Amino acid sequence: MSLSSLKMTSPLLMALDEGGLVFLESVATELEYPTGAQIFDEDQYADTFYLVAEGKVGLEVDVPSGPAVLLETVGTGELLGVSWLTHPYRWNWRARAMEHAILVAFDADAVRKQCREDDSLAAIVYLAVAHEAQRRLHAARVRLLDLYPGAPE
């Protein structure tokens, strides 16, 4: 899959110049996951990050008292995974395909290494991931307010 076809839906790809796109393409692999397949697990080493080209991925966590809790969903065009960029490079949650999903997987080690050598690429990648992390932090804080009254459990 050419990254150009995903450019319109991904802020990271939109921000990259031709050289950056060529580099990311060189470390990218297209992967397909059937519904229910695990993509990564919590506390695993984050050696990859993903763009969702098609489908929906859920971030979930096991809780002792019952079935897994779905924390957030990541959809088409969105970045899956931000923990790969900073130490300790470990996933905080489990990711599972909620429907048939096509992901573009990037070699996180290679991208981190290239960012150390290429300041302009690093600036674009860090800004894109920071923007995504800020967006999710804002959403998580608003959700903490428990805005919508619900029926008694």
Add this chain to the structure above:
Amino acid sequence: MTSSATLQQGPQEMIPRPFRLVDKEWETGDTATLILEDLEGEGVDFEPGQFMMLYVFGLGEVPISVSGNPRDPHALVHTVRSVGAVTQGICALEPGDVVGLRGPYGTSWPVDAAVGKDLLIITGGIGLAPLRPAVLEGLARRDELSSLSLLYGARTPKDLLYKQDLLGWETSPDIHVEISVDRAGSDWRGDVGLVTTLLPRVDFDPSNTEAFVCGPEIMMRVVARELRDLGVPLEKIAISMERNMKCAIGFCGHCQYGSDFLCKTGPVGTFERFERRMNAGEV
């Protein structure tokens, strides 16, 4: 000074008309949708977003938005969450019981202003109840709109209202529906997250959009500011400010919100008009 004509109109408007409960359906564990018929046979001509005063004899009167189809004045629909003595009384009604109603009151969603534009309806929790008539009106006038989209956030999947409507709308080519919940088990196949995270999935032109937003005030602020950041002018974002309407005809002042009596100049107004007051600790 109040004119004598207004004084004469006031008491008249305070007299409820009898309506009979025809049907009741529980939407969630504490929220029911009621269908009422006018015993005098006149029905209620209302605009999307307006509210009625529902009087349960012996208990009291509360303002409730109309949730039915504005093109069907003879089936008056209200969705009521049981949170206090009167709303508990309303939800406990059974078919055949009679309540008193007066109205409709208040301002409405500016559906006419959406003609030729993208109509974006964003709601959370029970906020879908005052917006359901706008969705139905939008569907009835779909040919006049560029697009029609509904983004709906709820606490959990079981808190979603109008599940049958949602199923129909989700499969309709006339409306783009996105639903998200705040928390869910792993058996939920839909989205989990803040309702604004659904916005990138909607194809709309911010400079040619009318947005109707209804939900808790913090949610409306968050949504309106995100729409503003995407380029939707503040005066094109309508919100609904709910307050404790008592007389509903602008006399008693219970619903006063700064310079507004929301029963008369609300509940629906632009975010531009309300924004500064929404940031104030006390108005």
